[in-house]
Amino acid sequence: MKRLNFGFLTLALAIIFAIVFTACGAAGLEELEDLLGRTGGTDDKYEVGQRGHGGGVVFYVDEEGFEVDGETYYYLEAAPNNLGNAQWGASGEEISGITDTLNHPVFYSYEDFIKYFVGKGKMDTLAIVEYFEDFPEAQPRAAQIAANADFGGLNDWYLPNAIELDLLHQQKDLEGIKIASGRYWSSSQGNSRFVVYKDFSYSVFYGNTDFSVIAKTNSYRVHPIRAFR
Numbered sequence: 001m002k003r004l005n006f007g008f009l010t011l012a013l014a015i016i017f018a019i020v021f022t023a024c025g026a027a028g029l030e031e032l033e034d035l036l037g038r039t040g041g042t043d044d045k046y047e048v049g050q051r052g053h054g055g056g057v058v059f060y061v062d063e064e065g066f067e068v069d070g071e072t073y074y075y076l077e078a079a080p081n082n083l084g085n086a087q088w089g090a091s092g093e094e095i096s097g098i099t100d101t102l103n104h105p106v107f108y109s110y111e112d113f114i115k116y117f118v119g120k121g122k123m124d125t126l127a128i129v130e131y132f133e134d135f136p137e138a139q140p141r142a143a144q145i146a147a148n149a150d151f152g153g154l155n156d157w158y159l160p161n162a163i164e165l166d167l168l169h170q171q172k173d174l175e176g177i178k179i180a181s182g183r184y185w186s187s188s189q190g191n192s193r194f195v196v197y198k199d200f201s202y203s204v205f206y207g208n209t210d211f212s213v214i215a216k217t218n219s220y221r222v223h224p225i226r227a228f229r
Contacts, residue, residue, distance in 0.1 A: 052077030054152035059171040068119040073227040082223040089216040094192035097127035121161035124187040146224040157224035162188035162196040
């Protein structure tokens with residue numbers, strides 16, 4: 001059996017590194033390090049601001065986990081970009097099976113409030129998509145567009161509910177997200193006529209932490225998110 005010549009191997013690696021450094025320069029290597037640093041690190045743990053599995057950016061982390069359709073997840077990832085404008089639905093259509101974010105149980109801490117709602121946007125989106133399957137002639141609605149997204153080759157994107165959208169708004173200026181100003185739909189339904197939306201034109205520190213409702217027939221932006229672990 002032949003022994004490996006580690007001296008030769010070390011020299012070869014040094015030459016390769018020198019070529020890469022010369023070709024890319026220090027700036028290129030810094031960009032590479034930044035990309036690697038924003039991808040899941042050791043032990044597959046992620047931090048806010050890192051790249052998610054779908055090529056978007058992680059904007060929410062729950063180390064204890066949250067539930068989505070009976071399974072535990074730890075991260076929310078925002079899609080790399082929005083998918084344009086769309087209507088939420090038609091006035092008078094009240095869809096059953098959607099989590100009520102306006103009339104909810106009493107919570108004694110902000111953390112409990114967030115934990116109750118995070119992850120429920122996925123099931124809300126599926127309920128909306130199922131409802132509109134009976135109207136194939138209609139233009140694609142916001143929830144349908146979000147559910148059909150395929151960033152990173154993944155098909156589990158959804159339209160965030162009001163609380164998930166508010167969490168995204170808090171991180172809207174993260175490098176890699178840079179969400180454009182404007183009004184964005186949530187999957188949270190107020191009643192048969194109105195839906196909750198969030199205006200990303202306001203600064204996070206502007207005090208605009210409440211929710212606004214508007215007619216479903218308006219055309220606002222769609223920015224999908226996904227949960228992963």
